[in-house]
Amino acid sequence: MNPSLKLALLVLVALEISFTHVWTVNVALIVVSLILMVWGHVAFKRLAMLTLIPAFFGGALVWSLTLRGTASSHFLLVIFTRMVAYVYMGGWFAQTTNPLTLTRSLEQNAKLPSKFAYGFLAAFNLMPKIQAEVATIKAAALMRGQVLHFWSPQLYFKVILAAMNWSDQLAAAMTSHGFVEDAPRTHATEIPLVTRDWIMLVGSLVLVQVGLFIGLP
Amino acid sequence: MKRWHIRDIILVTILAIFMGVIFWVITPLYSALTAVFAPMGLQPLANEILLGVWTMAGPLAGFVIRIPGAATLGELLGAVVEMFLGGIWGASTLISGVVQGFGSELGFMATRYRRYNWVTLTLSALTTTLVTFAWSLAREGYSAYHLGFLLLLFAVRFASVFVFGGILTKLITNLLDRAHVLKH
Numbered sequence: 575m576n577p578s579l580k581l582a583l584l585v586l587v588a589l590e591i592s593f594t595h596v597w598t599v600n601v602a603l604i605v606v607s608l609i610l611m612v613w614g615h616v617a618f619k620r621l622a623m624l625t626l627i628p629a630f631f632g633g634a635l636v637w638s639l640t641l642r643g644t645a646s647s648h649f650l651l652v653i654f655t656r657m658v659a660y661v662y663m664g665g666w667f668a669q670t671t672n673p674l675t676l677t678r679s680l681e682q683n684a685k686l687p688s689k690f691a692y693g694f695l696a697a698f699n700l701m702p703k704i705q706a707e708v709a710t711i712k713a714a715a716l717m718r719g720q721v722l723h724f725w726s727p728q729l730y731f732k733v734i735l736a737a738m739n740w741s742d743q744l745a746a747a748m749t750s751h752g753f754v755e756d757a758p759r760t761h762a763t764e765i766p767l768v769t770r771d772w773i774m775l776v777g778s779l780v781l782v783q784v785g786l787f788i789g790l791p
Numbered sequence: 792m793k794r795w796h797i798r799d800i801i802l803v804t805i806l807a808i809f810m811g812v813i814f815w816v817i818t819p820l821y822s823a824l825t826a827v828f829a830p831m832g833l834q835p836l837a838n839e840i841l842l843g844v845w846t847m848a849g850p851l852a853g854f855v856i857r858i859p860g861a862a863t864l865g866e867l868l869g870a871v872v873e874m875f876l877g878g879i880w881g882a883s884t885l886i887s888g889v890v891q892g893f894g895s896e897l898g899f900m901a902t903r904y905r906r907y908n909w910v911t912l913t914l915s916a917l918t919t920t921l922v923t924f925a926w927s928l929a930r931e932g933y934s935a936y937h938l939g940f941l942l943l944l945f946a947v948r949f950a951s952v953f954v955f956g957g958i959l960t961k962l963i964t965n966l967l968d969r970a971h972v973l974k975h
Binding site for chain 1 (some may be wrong): 795796797798799800801802804805806808809812813814816817822825828829831832833834835844851855868872874875880883884885886929930931932935936937940955959962963965966967970972
């Protein structure tokens, strides 16, 4: 399925089940996402994590609602299945979508301005360097006997200075390689958007609507 | 009104990734807090105490970059980073990211992107709390809680958002100001 439409489907369904109270639809979404993940060869360990963690947090939330609130058992069931459904649908998306393809698709199919698409990509490719920089900043402070925690302003100050430096350099590098904002571009890789993608999007949405509004529990 | 240029886009993304990397370390803390609070039925408190940390990318990006949409984009990209780093909440963090970022954005919008001081950050903390709390009422079923407990949750959430998105952000931007790297 086209990555942009996949994202749209996911966000729309997640939004809709946030405001509706039909646990059978939540369960159906969980089952469908599970089948799609098994189909997409998601590792068993990952699947176990995707099950245990929402079960733990969802269980704790439901327990808390029981003790401190006036929720009916139907409401609790809805909340619990909703948490699991979020995680399963999100897992399906994150595990079966390539970030590069998604960005390309957003630019070509969803008409995201190319300066955003390439700006995001440029920064995301710095990810390992960014992780190393945080470690370096902490180590450098340790050498002077300072321990930097996530609540230390110094840590963020140094991080922001590094971010400003790098964004200046990357932007200059892109400009010097001929990148012009808002100029028309050609694409090395075309991401197809075919009728089948639209049918899958509309079909899935219609199915969810039917499930939500025919009076299922 | 200032427009987005490639440098700002890269800057907000790098900032979001940095925040994502720093906040990665508090995930075990969140699990531990939940485990401690859960038996007494106080699980949401774990969430409320740490919420300010997760929503901090918004006010910080809004304060440093000063372009309409910076707070929302900073928070949303933080969520994207979390999703692809392997965050368990996957794509539902995208929606939370937009909700939280938009909450912070309202504070900057209220001062028309002209004033950058305590007032703006306090307003932003307040709007973040209000918007995210409304979202929790629907999404996490908070509407079923007794009023007293609900008020406690709200107060703790505001305190957390104010400490991280307000006080800590102000301390960071004070340092940046003294280093003359903020545009006025």
